[in-house]
Amino acid sequence: xxxxxxxxxxxxxxxxxxxxxxxxxxxxxxxxxxxxxxxxxxxxxxxxxxxxxxxxxxxxxxxxxxxxxxxxxxxxxxxxxxxxxxxxxxxxxxxxxxxxxxxxxxxxxxxxxxxxxxxxxxxxxxxxxxxxxxxxxxxxxxxxxxxxxxxxxxxxxxxxxxxxxxxxxxxxxxxxxxxxxxxxxxxxxxxxxxxxxxxxxxxxxxxxxxxxxxxxxxxxxxxxxxxxxxxxxxxxxxxxxxxxxxxxxxxxxxxxxxxxxxxxxxxxxxxxxxxxxxxxxxxxxxxxxxxxxxxxxxxxxxxxxxxxxxxxxxxxxxxxxxxxxxxxxxxxxxxxxxxxxxxxxxxxxxxxxxxxxxxxxxxxxxxxxxxxxxxxxxxxxxxxxxxxxxxxxxxxxxxxxxxxxxxxxxxxxxxxxxxxxxxxxxxxxxxxxxxxxxxxxxxxxxxxxxxxxxxxxxxxxxxxxx
Amino acid sequence: xxxxxxxxxxxxxxxxxxxxxxxxxxxxxxxxxxxxxxxxxxxxxxxxxxxxxxxxxxxxxxxxxxxxxxxxxxxxxxxxxxxxxxxxxxxxxxxxxxxxxxxxxxxxxxxxxxxxxxxxxxxxxxxxxxxxxxxxxxxxxxxxxxxxxxxxxxxxxxxxxxxxxxxxxxxxxxxxxxxxxxxxxxxxxxxxxxxxxxxxxxxxxxxxxxxxxxxxxxxxxxxxxxxxxxxxxxxxxxxxxxxxxxxxxxxxxxxxxxxxxxxxxxxxxxxxxxxxxxxxxxxxxxxxxxxxxxxxxxxxxxxxxxxxxxxxxxxxxxxxxxxxxxxxxxxxxxxxxxxxxxxxxxxxxxxxxxxxxxxxxxxxxxxxxxxxxxxxxxxxxxxxxxxxxxxxxxxxxxxxxxxxxxxxxxxxxxxxxxxxxxxxxxxxxxxxxxxxxxxxxxxxxxxxxxxxxxxxxxxxxxxxxx
Numbered sequence: 028x029x030x031x032x033x034x035x036x037x038x039x040x041x042x043x044x045x046x047x048x049x050x051x052x053x054x055x056x057x058x059x060x061x062x063x064x065x066x067x068x069x070x071x072x073x074x075x076x077x078x079x080x081x082x083x084x085x086x087x088x089x090x091x092x093x094x095x096x097x098x099x100x101x102x103x104x105x106x107x108x109x110x111x112x113x114x115x116x117x118x119x120x121x122x123x124x125x126x127x128x129x130x131x132x133x134x135x136x137x138x139x140x141x142x143x144x145x146x147x148x149x150x151x152x153x154x155x156x157x158x159x160x161x162x163x164x165x166x167x168x169x170x171x172x173x174x175x176x177x178x179x180x181x182x183x184x185x186x187x188x189x190x191x192x193x194x195x196x197x198x199x200x201x202x203x204x205x206x207x208x209x210x211x212x213x214x215x216x217x218x219x220x221x222x223x224x225x226x227x228x229x230x231x232x233x234x235x236x237x238x239x240x241x242x243x244x245x246x247x248x249x250x251x252x253x254x255x256x257x258x259x260x261x262x263x264x265x266x267x268x269x270x271x272x273x274x275x276x277x278x279x280x281x282x283x284x285x286x287x288x289x290x291x292x293x294x295x296x297x298x299x300x301x302x303x304x305x306x307x308x309x310x311x312x313x314x315x316x317x318x319x320x321x322x323x324x325x326x327x328x329x330x331x332x333x334x335x336x337x338x339x340x341x342x343x344x345x346x347x348x349x350x351x352x353x354x355x356x357x358x359x360x361x362x363x364x365x366x367x368x369x370x371x372x373x374x375x376x377x378x379x380x381x382x383x384x385x386x387x388x389x390x391x392x393x394x395x396x397x398x399x400x401x402x403x404x405x406x407x408x409x410x411x412x413x414x415x416x417x418x419x420x421x422x423x424x425x426x427x428x429x430x431x432x433x434x435x436x437x438x439x440x441x442x443x444x445x446x447x448x449x450x451x452x453x454x455x456x457x458x459x460x461x462x463x464x465x466x467x468x469x470x471x472x473x474x475x476x477x478x479x480x481x482x483x484x485x486x487x488x489x490x491x492x493x
Numbered sequence: 494x495x496x497x498x499x500x501x502x503x504x505x506x507x508x509x510x511x512x513x514x515x516x517x518x519x520x521x522x523x524x525x526x527x528x529x530x531x532x533x534x535x536x537x538x539x540x541x542x543x544x545x546x547x548x549x550x551x552x553x554x555x556x557x558x559x560x561x562x563x564x565x566x567x568x569x570x571x572x573x574x575x576x577x578x579x580x581x582x583x584x585x586x587x588x589x590x591x592x593x594x595x596x597x598x599x600x601x602x603x604x605x606x607x608x609x610x611x612x613x614x615x616x617x618x619x620x621x622x623x624x625x626x627x628x629x630x631x632x633x634x635x636x637x638x639x640x641x642x643x644x645x646x647x648x649x650x651x652x653x654x655x656x657x658x659x660x661x662x663x664x665x666x667x668x669x670x671x672x673x674x675x676x677x678x679x680x681x682x683x684x685x686x687x688x689x690x691x692x693x694x695x696x697x698x699x700x701x702x703x704x705x706x707x708x709x710x711x712x713x714x715x716x717x718x719x720x721x722x723x724x725x726x727x728x729x730x731x732x733x734x735x736x737x738x739x740x741x742x743x744x745x746x747x748x749x750x751x752x753x754x755x756x757x758x759x760x761x762x763x764x765x766x767x768x769x770x771x772x773x774x775x776x777x778x779x780x781x782x783x784x785x786x787x788x789x790x791x792x793x794x795x796x797x798x799x800x801x802x803x804x805x806x807x808x809x810x811x812x813x814x815x816x817x818x819x820x821x822x823x824x825x826x827x828x829x830x831x832x833x834x835x836x837x838x839x840x841x842x843x844x845x846x847x848x849x850x851x852x853x854x855x856x857x858x859x860x861x862x863x864x865x866x867x868x869x870x871x872x873x874x875x876x877x878x879x880x881x882x883x884x885x886x887x888x889x890x891x892x893x894x895x896x897x898x899x900x901x902x903x904x905x906x907x908x909x910x911x912x913x914x915x916x917x918x919x920x921x922x923x924x925x926x927x928x929x930x931x932x933x934x935x936x937x938x939x940x941x942x943x944x945x946x947x948x949x950x951x952x953x954x955x956x957x958x959x
Contacts, residue, residue, distance in 0.1 A: 199808030210915025282817035342665030351748035447669035449676025
């Protein structure tokens, strides 16, 4: 049915926006949202609507959508719940194309709220107006400036433009991750918190993101799905072109019970989701840290087209930890070719271990990394490399950052980096990430990110063989 | 045998220190170490020793230890490896009490180096001089200012004074963790990287830390042990008084192989270590992040004297994730008493879930947390609480930090906090940690930290029952 429905485009590229329930009080959602549209990227027209005031933030305020001098592409509704049905009727009369209902007080509160949701759904279906929400945070589009996040910028930083789009059933989870992404410098294309789903659900959103040109990777937070079969269908269309990373809360029966009391819906069996994810090439993250780590890796590195991983390190213990995690994730330590080992032996000091993990020792400089990485990634027995760089060691110049990003580009094989430490390391971690090389605080995280790249690579390989 | 050996005290509280191999070249270990002793806390006398120069950093430089006008408590040896045996002979003649040998080029390089180690061991045993190293980073004591870390401060930040002491077989692992601790504001009492162990090993160090008044918690990085039975014996003496957290690399057979090629020694079976850790109450960390997280939790919170955990959150999805991890770690969701639920219901808005996880909803303020946390921790069915605080939500005042730290003190039950996000959250995370409440980026990390507190609490309970 969603195939025949109107496009979601007005949500992301509206030319005219009405903020219904716009407010003069600075902490109210209707105020924060209005300011979001006025102060940032958004280039369309913005109309505040509120019958109780005549002017907000220097703009004339209208009593009703019906009074607006323009057609309205997108209505953002932030009124009290009891007013929403009437507002929706007025939006319908005005032939508004899309509405984001921020207001809470619906299905999540029980039967009365559920009845209101039914009325909204009926209006939406009759008129063909698309609805996101209610009880949601709505949309953030870094490219067009659509921003219904009603949390002030000093509390919730907005990420820069990027290639990751993110759908989240939970608003709280979504904004916490957005805020984290912003502080890491991870860019976002679109974020959508879709709340109670009277109309638009995760399946509609995935269908839209599938063809969205600024979306190169999709991440999603799920508690349950609107329709498992359709979800599988749409994901199967995306994953050959764009990686999808998903996190599903409610893995244990206790967690599933907590989830169903939280959303009022039944969380599906974890095994069913896991099976469906595997089958359709969805990379599963088990916690928010993995979700972030995997998104960064898949957004910057090519997929790993095999399971043979080289480890290059200047700290032996870290090499051991990376090995442990590589093996636990069912990847393999690459067996370096005789040629590679011979060259490594010739070009590196005699005390350097030329077995995998390649241990360059604590006195390594950037040149030693350049030699080892070049030889290792050139080796046909190696599909990808986990590189450990302890920046604390005295002879290691900052130029090692260029070394790593150069070699990553040269061989089109993926690299993930681990650099453990504090402020000095953080500077270099940012330098690496700006060179599109993902860099993590622990060897395990770097190894798991390589697993994500290999999981996706394996899926693409199996597709190609079919 | 180590019982009859001289104390390790001169390593940590020397009155006189000789830096042998002191250098005028700023990037050389012998220069950095000299400056460490001159520029910081250290209050004893410092003598540079180097036959090739007459003055370094304004101090007269001596040609040999034998020429020094004072008795020497601690010699720090940073000469080339081939000079070390003779230097040790001179230290022996001078009746130096302790030596840290930074120099590498010993057993880790093969038979020739091994022979040098044997010579050093013989000198040390004959004269009774205690030796840490060779091939190590040595010692950092935040209280006395002993600092043989030869990495400049701008690369390796030094942690402030604290109650955690840290022994590490791997120097690289040790300094990376120290640097990380410094950036997190986590304080350290003593750090010791002990390298090739010609004399002092992890067992000697644990024996010393057992009675060290500024050490309240011990963390250790192991690849293998000098003597499994003795290690168990000494740990068994510590854990009733001070928590011990350990990380052992080489969990998989591939990892163990990498470890043995790295250190030249056989890594023991992982299962044997795991069994020994469990039996002696050692909290096992599986990666550096857990090591850091558990150390912070055990260093600030009381042990959790049962497995019944309450979760209090303002984001439903995060409550579900915390539940999943609590259950996966074999803890239980506490069953709140009827009284608690009745009071929660009376005092909180009707839409707040008063089952565990207690979901205070996205419009929660600090007062709602105060009410919920007080009632929950007072409940005799609750042993500890994982508290999730999404600081992005608009009505939550910073004062929630005081609320949480107050209630943690009041009931003497442990609290771990999850606050996911970016810069604004980071400010509050630091506020919480300065109030001695551990705060983590993800719900899983907060739940696992609670597991560490419960593992240790369970060990103490079993000891008391014996």
